[in-house]
Amino acid sequence: MQDPDVTAYADTLREEGVAIIAGSVTDLAGVTRAKYVPTSRLGAFTRSGMGVSPSWSVFCVDSGIAFTPTIGVAGDLRIRIDPEEVRVVEDGVGWAPGTLTDQHGRPAPLCTRTRLVMAERAAAEQGLQVQMGAELECTMLATDAGPATTEPWSPYGIRTSLDRSGFLVDLAVSAQRAGLSVEQLHTEYGHDQLEMSLAPDTPVAAVDAVILARIVLSRVASRHGLRISFSPVPFDGAAGNGAHLHLSLSDAQGPLLSGGTGLHGLRGAGGHAIAGVIDTLPDLIGVYAGSVVSPLRLKPGNWAGATACWGLENREAAVRFVAATPGNPHGANIECKLIDPSANPYLAAAAFLGSALRGIDRALELPEEIPENPAQSDFSTRPLPLAQREALDAMETSQVAAELLSTDIVDALLAVRRYEQKTYGDQPPEQICDAVRLAWTC
Ligand code: GLU
Numbered sequence: 378m379q380d381p382d383v384t385a386y387a388d389t390l391r392e393e394g395v396a397i398i399a400g401s402v403t404d405l406a407g408v409t410r411a412k413y414v415p416t417s418r419l420g421a422f423t424r425s426g427m428g429v430s431p432s433w434s435v436f437c438v439d440s441g442i443a444f445t446p447t448i449g450v451a452g453d454l455r456i457r458i459d460p461e462e463v464r465v466v467e468d469g470v471g472w473a474p475g476t477l478t479d480q481h482g483r484p485a486p487l488c489t490r491t492r493l494v495m496a497e498r499a500a501a502e503q504g505l506q507v508q509m510g511a512e513l514e515c516t517m518l519a520t521d522a523g524p525a526t527t528e529p530w531s532p533y534g535i536r537t538s539l540d541r542s543g544f545l546v547d548l549a550v551s552a553q554r555a556g557l558s559v560e561q562l563h564t565e566y567g568h569d570q571l572e573m574s575l576a577p578d579t580p581v582a583a584v585d586a587v588i589l590a591r592i593v594l595s596r597v598a599s600r601h602g603l604r605i606s607f608s609p610v611p612f613d614g615a616a617g618n619g620a621h622l623h624l625s626l627s628d629a630q631g632p633l634l635s636g637g638t639g640l641h642g643l644r645g646a647g648g649h650a651i652a653g654v655i656d657t658l659p660d661l662i663g664v665y666a667g668s669v670v671s672p673l674r675l676k677p678g679n680w681a682g683a684t685a686c687w688g689l690e691n692r693e694a695a696v697r698f699v700a701a702t703p704g705n706p707h708g709a710n711i712e713c714k715l716i717d718p719s720a721n722p723y724l725a726a727a728a729f730l731g732s733a734l735r736g737i738d739r740a741l742e743l744p745e746e747i748p749e750n751p752a753q754s755d756f757s758t759r760p761l762p763l764a765q766r767e768a769l770d771a772m773e774t775s776q777v778a779a780e781l782l783s784t785d786i787v788d789a790l791l792a793v794r795r796y797e798q799k800t801y802g803d804q805p806p807e808q809i810c811d812a813v814r815l816a817w818t819c
């Protein structure tokens with residue numbers, strides 16, 4: 378957008394009642410942070426950006442800062458937004474996803490959104506088109522961050538949803554106003570748990586929509602006397618919150634995950650893509666589910682995909698294969714179930730896509746399908762480093778993680794996650810859950 382167009386657009390937004398505009402970045406700890414301008418300064422947010430310290434990237438889940446040998450108190454970065462991406466998130470407030478740049482406008486090495494832009498570009502250079510879809514699971518809380526209700530819950534129950542219809546209706550209206558394409562909304566299995574799923578889109582747009590949806594969910598909830606937790610496990614022993622991503626790929630001949638002669642219609646490259654994702658799970662679990670609370674979710678029976686395998690519609694497999702059927706109009710895709718909402722979703726998406734591309738590039742062999750609950754089957758799978766310390770150690774020594782995400786990002790991610798390990802790692806689970814319950818709320 379040219380300068381005069383930005384000014385005219387800012388005027389239009391002001392006429393629509395938008396008084397302030399946020400530009401957000403999501404840091405390595407998965408926390409979304411923002412700076413605001415009055416709407417009249419939209420042009421400045423675009424051209425020069427708003428200043429932030431480089432330490433923004435290593436802010437932690439609490440108020441800690443995990444300084445590293447290269448990230449200290451000196452230096453300055455900018456958040457820049459694209460005016461065309463401004464959405465209305467509540468009365469008077471606009472929001473756009475920010476890119477972290479240096480003062481000259483070049484993407485900063487720790488900009489996680491740019492990392493996903495690069496992965497999307499790498500796919501395009503391989504002649505591939507990519508679609509990603511997101512499922513957001515979260516837990517409704519009371520305003521004091523305790524349980525919203527104590528009465529018996531009914532998973533997917535018409536009672537548990539209709540009891541909150543005012544909230545759900547407001548959510549649907551607000552999501553539409555914000556430009557979100559909501560595919561489904563339901564009360565989930567866990568007590569006071571909610572899920573919203575979003576329509577597939579190109580990767581960066583799909584993850585921008587995840588951040589937008591988290592903001593809208595959190596804001597609408599607060600208007601209804603509720604808060605929202607995006608913690609992987611908000612209360613010890615409760616059902617976990619996943620942040621599953623779905624991925625589909627196609628080339629000039631069509632989709633890679635359907636229309637072929639392989640198992641469930643897979644084409645060769647589709648099988649290699651699945652193999653690539655499974656091959657790198659031990660290296661990347663620190664990216665997908667690397668927070669101090671993540672391991673509490675990664676247990677058999679939680680449908681969190683804590684086993685390094687794949688299977689058709691298998692909800693206990695790290696990679697659930699979803700076939701192209703009339704019941705699935707978006708076509709065949711693979712779902713990475715390991716991902717939880719404490720992960721930075723741009724990085725999780727970049728790792729998921731990057732590992733699929735790597736599998737195609739190296740023509741990795743599709744492992745045997747596990748068509749049943751892996752915990753109750755005879756198949757053996759590669760063990761995953763599920764404990765936080767093990768996951769971080771695996772990521773630290775992983776060449777793949779460095780290749781897909783850069784050593785700058787891996788080092789900063791290790792710094793914030795090791796801070797969590799040191800600060801909370803030895804505490805009992807219920808204390809860990811208490812400490813980070815609101816960390817990822819928007
Ligand atoms: N709540 C589960 C998780 O933590 C997922 C349940 C589902 O498959 O919808 O990932």
Ligand code: MG
Nearest residue numbers: 512514565572
């Ligand atoms: Mg679900």
